[in-house]
Amino acid sequence: MTDETLAPVTMLSTPIRLEYDFTAGLAQSRNLRGYAEGKFIGQRCPVCNKVYVPSRGSCPVDAVPTDEEVVLPNTGTVTTYCVVNVPFAGQSIEIPYICAQILLDGSDIAFMGLLQEIPTDEVRMGLRVEAVWVDPEDLGPTLASVKYFRPTGEPDADYETFKEYL
Amino acid sequence: MSAPKQKQGTVPVAVASFAQTPSLRRIDQANEVELLMPVIGEVFEGTGLTKDDVGFICSGSTDYLIGGPFSFVMALDAVGVWPPKRESHVEMDAAWALYEAWVLMQEGVVDVALIYGFGKSSLGDLDRILAMQLDPYVMGPLWPDQVSLAALQAQTMIDRGQATEADFAAVAARARRAALSNPNAQVSGDSSVEELLAEDYVSTPLRRHALPPLSDGAAAILLVAGERAYDVVERPAWITGIDHRVETHALGARDLGASPSTAKAAEMAGVTDGVVDVAEIHAPFAHQEILLARELGLGAETVVNPSGGPLAGNPLMAGGLIRFGEAARRIWDGTATRAVAHATSGPVLQQNLVGVLEGES
Amino acid sequence: MSERTAVIGIGQTHHKAKREDVSVAGLVREAAQAALDDAGLTYADIDAVVIGKAPDMFEGIMMPELYLAGALGAVGKPMFRVHTAGSVGGSTAIVAAHLVASGIHKRVLTVAFEKQSDSDAMWALSVPQPFSAPLLAGAGGYFAPIIRAYMHKSGAPNDVGMKVAVKDRLHALRNPYAHLHLPDISLKMVEESIMLWDPLHYLESCPSSDGAAAMVLAAEDVAVAQERATGRPAAWVHGMAMRSEPTMFAGRNQINPQAGRDCAKDVYAQAGISDPRSELDCAEVYVPFSWYEPMWLENLGFCDEGDGWKLTDSGATALDGGDIPWNCSGGVLSSNPIGASGMLRFLEAALQVRHMAGEHQVPDASKALGHAYGGGSQFFAMWVVGSDRPES
Numbered sequence: 066m067t068d069e070t071l072a073p074v075t076m077l078s079t080p081i082r083l084e085y086d087f088t089a090g091l092a093q094s095r096n097l098r099g100y101a102e103g104k105f106i107g108q109r110c111p112v113c114n115k116v117y118v119p120s121r122g123s124c125p126v127d128a129v130p131t132d133e134e135v136v137l138p139n140t141g142t143v144t145t146y147c148v149v150n151v152p153f154a155g156q157s158i159e160i161p162y163i164c165a166q167i168l169l170d171g172s173d174i175a176f177m178g179l180l181q182e183i184p185t186d187e188v189r190m191g192l193r194v195e196a197v198w199v200d201p202e203d204l205g206p207t208l209a210s211v212k213y214f215r216p217t218g219e220p221d222a223d224y225e226t227f228k229e230y231l
Numbered sequence: 232m233s234a235p236k237q238k239q240g241t242v243p244v245a246v247a248s249f250a251q252t253p254s255l256r257r258i259d260q261a262n263e264v265e266l267l268m269p270v271i272g273e274v275f276e277g278t279g280l281t282k283d284d285v286g287f288i289c290s291g292s293t294d295y296l297i298g299g300p301f302s303f304v305m306a307l308d309a310v311g312v313w314p315p316k317r318e319s320h321v322e323m324d325a326a327w328a329l330y331e332a333w334v335l336m337q338e339g340v341v342d343v344a345l346i347y348g349f350g351k352s353s354l355g356d357l358d359r360i361l362a363m364q365l366d367p368y369v370m371g372p373l374w375p376d377q378v379s380l381a382a383l384q385a386q387t388m389i390d391r392g393q394a395t396e397a398d399f400a401a402v403a404a405r406a407r408r409a410a411l412s413n414p415n416a417q418v419s420g421d422s423s424v425e426e427l428l429a430e431d432y433v434s435t436p437l438r439r440h441a442l443p444p445l446s447d448g449a450a451a452i453l454l455v456a457g458e459r460a461y462d463v464v465e466r467p468a469w470i471t472g473i474d475h476r477v478e479t480h481a482l483g484a485r486d487l488g489a490s491p492s493t494a495k496a497a498e499m500a501g502v503t504d505g506v507v508d509v510a511e512i513h514a515p516f517a518h519q520e521i522l523l524a525r526e527l528g529l530g531a532e533t534v535v536n537p538s539g540g541p542l543a544g545n546p547l548m549a550g551g552l553i554r555f556g557e558a559a560r561r562i563w564d565g566t567a568t569r570a571v572a573h574a575t576s577g578p579v580l581q582q583n584l585v586g587v588l589e590g591e592s
Numbered sequence: 593m594s595e596r597t598a599v600i601g602i603g604q605t606h607h608k609a610k611r612e613d614v615s616v617a618g619l620v621r622e623a624a625q626a627a628l629d630d631a632g633l634t635y636a637d638i639d640a641v642v643i644g645k646a647p648d649m650f651e652g653i654m655m656p657e658l659y660l661a662g663a664l665g666a667v668g669k670p671m672f673r674v675h676t677a678g679s680v681g682g683s684t685a686i687v688a689a690h691l692v693a694s695g696i697h698k699r700v701l702t703v704a705f706e707k708q709s710d711s712d713a714m715w716a717l718s719v720p721q722p723f724s725a726p727l728l729a730g731a732g733g734y735f736a737p738i739i740r741a742y743m744h745k746s747g748a749p750n751d752v753g754m755k756v757a758v759k760d761r762l763h764a765l766r767n768p769y770a771h772l773h774l775p776d777i778s779l780k781m782v783e784e785s786i787m788l789w790d791p792l793h794y795l796e797s798c799p800s801s802d803g804a805a806a807m808v809l810a811a812e813d814v815a816v817a818q819e820r821a822t823g824r825p826a827a828w829v830h831g832m833a834m835r836s837e838p839t840m841f842a843g844r845n846q847i848n849p850q851a852g853r854d855c856a857k858d859v860y861a862q863a864g865i866s867d868p869r870s871e872l873d874c875a876e877v878y879v880p881f882s883w884y885e886p887m888w889l890e891n892l893g894f895c896d897e898g899d900g901w902k903l904t905d906s907g908a909t910a911l912d913g914g915d916i917p918w919n920c921s922g923g924v925l926s927s928n929p930i931g932a933s934g935m936l937r938f939l940e941a942a943l944q945v946r947h948m949a950g951e952h953q954v955p956d957a958s959k960a961l962g963h964a965y966g967g968g969s970q971f972f973a974m975w976v977v978g979s980d981r982p983e984s
Contacts, residue, residue, distance in 0.1 A: 079372050085298035085355045087722045090262030115842035125838035128311025147736030148790035164727045173842035177727050231741040295654040299719050300647035301677050304967050315851035318836035322675035337694035339593035363654035477671040479662045577658040
């Protein structure tokens with residue numbers, strides 16, 4: 066045997082492939098059906114009265130089921146945002162892109178959304194935006210039914226109106 | 232206060248409430264939060280306690296079962312950690328979360344703790360997932376499945392004359408019959424040893440009846456310390472001893488026909504200090520119940536797994552906690568004064584936890 | 593009812609982008625052995641092992657403590673695995689300390705690690721989940737919008753974050769274990785680095801490191817005996833606390849989380865501290881992105897809300913010339929093996945009060961804070977350690 070065959074093993078590469086079935090669950094299913102209809106569906110907590118969107122099935126503070134459905138408008142405010150410029154494995158959106166926290170009118174919690182149709186250096190907190198859905202025939206029970214959010218052109222929301230939602 | 236004498240610790244802590252989902256092959260309509268919420272709600276029912284009384288929350292779950300990092304984080308939504316609470320999590324069966332809470336309660340700062348565990352085996356290929364637990368350099372790349380690994384142990388027992396395939400079938404038959412009276416059981420029935428022995432092998436010498444079912448499920452327990460336990464339940468199930476030990480991971484270096492970690496934990500917990508009326512043993516495989524009962528030092532008078540045990544339903548990460556709950560139930564309802572609860576983790580019983588629960592006579 | 597608990601041994605690896613020279617077992621033993629040597633003990637002397645780390649997808653091993661049982665001398669002993677996201681290094685130390693404080697064990701070895709080069713850290717943090725937007729680009733993508741909100745709310749000048757980035761890397765030059773040693777670090781260098789998640793520059797973010805940290809925690813009688821045997825002083829635990837809050841809820845203050853404030857209040861009460869800025873000599877605080885220093889200065893009560901950036905800007909948190917040095921080790925900004933980072937904060941605080949921090953020692957440090965946080969700024973673990981034995 067040569068020295069090479071006795072050399073210690075210093076690296077082991079183990080490709081791993083695991084497949085999972087994900088359970089949307091009742092609350093998430095409501096959201097997905099809403100997307101299929103071009104709607105944002107939220108839920109109101111019977112204890113604290115806050116409207117959560119996307120629906121989660123329960124209030125994270127009161128730990129009670131949230132059954133009352135609230136259909137929300139397509140418009141909202143950017144409470145805060147960042148411009149993503151980092152490449153990573155599995156990335157599906159071209160960089161740079163704007164990742165914004167969007168507070169839909171009438172809801173009490175912001176959620177993450179993609180912002181387009183605005184140069185990255187013009188985004189600001191308080192920007193008024195609206196959802197852009199895919200064409201009606203392409204709507205489906207998936208988040209991809211929402212293409213992105215874009216400015217409405219309205220004057221920016223006053224900081225006071227959304228500072229509690231940061 | 233007349234809580235029984237403790238083998239470890241100085242603060243008497245009792246299992247005061249227990250709730251679980253039924254074990255089902257698949258619970259498709261509910262995600263983990265929706266699975267847990269009713270269980271958390273139920274564990275408080277009839278106790279006079281609310282989440283505001285809880286001083287510590289601890290859970291057990293594992294990321295690889297769900298296929299995403301931080302899986303336990305979303306589960307917090309089911310619990311309502313507001314105002315902020317002392318909360319922790321173990322990447323282990325929730326029986327170990329119970330242990331963490333018990334330790335903390337020994338310092339007298341917390342007198343009510345909420346423990347929960349959950350797992351859905353239906354989401355992925357459990358054999359592949361559990362192979363990820365193995366030594367990544369020499370065992371993992373072989374992708375051995377958990378049934379075959381357990382079968383090595385079963386064969387060892389047969390070769391040593393410790394048990395026969397008929398004994399395995401007898402364990403399964405008894406478990407299924409006991410499970411008939413357990414509304415949460417997934418597998419139950421009246422089968423004879425002959426019927427079971429007629430099944431094909433899955434991995435010699437194990438047949439289907441000797442394997443645990445694949446289950447989705449969740450469970451929760453409330454621990455209460457001191458006098459307050461009497462406000463919650465008439466006959467508290469006091470934890471008089473609790474200990475856990477781990478063995479070496481390398482299967483080739485272990486004696487698969489024995490469980491020294493269980494024997495040690497049982498000794499430390501004081502199992503044989505008195506008569507054991509009931510033992511809930513977390514033995515996912517039929518042959519393991521025989522092995523563990525022996526290592527725990529149980530006698531013929533002990534009723535083993537009156538719930539049907541893991542052979543009747545085995546939600547991972549909650550299965551060990553359920554043993555504590557089922558053992559406690561027998562104390563609350565008066566069928567037992569002294570009970571043992573056991574939990575296991577890792578391939579082929581690598582790690583074992585033993586608790587002794589006692590009710591006042 | 594709590595027994596006095598001390599840190600008598602500390603060990604850590606040389607943190608690097610990739611430790612290709614060791615297996616996972618090799619990595620943890622490097623830290624564990626160093627901690628045992630420091631304590632004057634061997635594996636055989638240990639009663640229990642508590643191990644902590646972040647998501648297992650970072651290495652591709654499920655529940656690796658099972659595989660590590662032999663390597664950590666845990667066979668025949670109790671072994672425990674904690675996972676509380678980014679705060680795990682801290683909560684692991686606390687779980688271990690409670691095993692001693694409760695009187696259950698006398699000598700506990702605690703280890704935290706991450707060998708994240710084995711898998712892909714960014715992927716592991718952002719594993720695509722169906723039904724959610726694939727927008728999240730790592731931890732930075734989550735925290736950058738919150739930082740922007742802080743900057744707006746406090747009116748801080750834009751360069752405060754960059755000053756933290758420079759300060760911590762300068763500190764790291766005095767810590768041989770730190771991952772990043774950037775002798776040329778300057779404000780200009782930070783500003784010119786790529787903007788990863790606006791407003792965070794590349795050099796304002798933590799690195800991705802392989803590393804392990806370990807401590808030996810002991811009961812009072814053991815600590816006293818070992819101090820005598822080794823000639824090295826113990827660090828005494830004066831207080832420890834954990835708090836969690838939900839990731840998202842209506843009205844949540846993500847900039848100044850309640851759980852962080854409550855946790856600090858609890859740990860200060862235990863340690864008898866009413867004014868952290870004057871009563872603590874230094875702090876090791878989990879700052880993975882530069883702006884978290886001013887934010888945590890406020891959250892931890894070192895100054896009033898809104899004034900954190902002023903404290904940083906004034907140089908108060910620098911080892912040289914500051915009155916309340918933060919992260920003399922270089923902090924998370926200089927080394928970030930995710931599962932170990934929290935424990936590194938806890939052990940660096942202990943090193944300071946044992947006067948064993950070498951070139952990054954704060955002179956005469958006698959009381960220090962160790963802090964860790966994780967998740968969406970929702971899990972907090974903190975402890976206060978001191979050179980002197982606590983009162984009770």
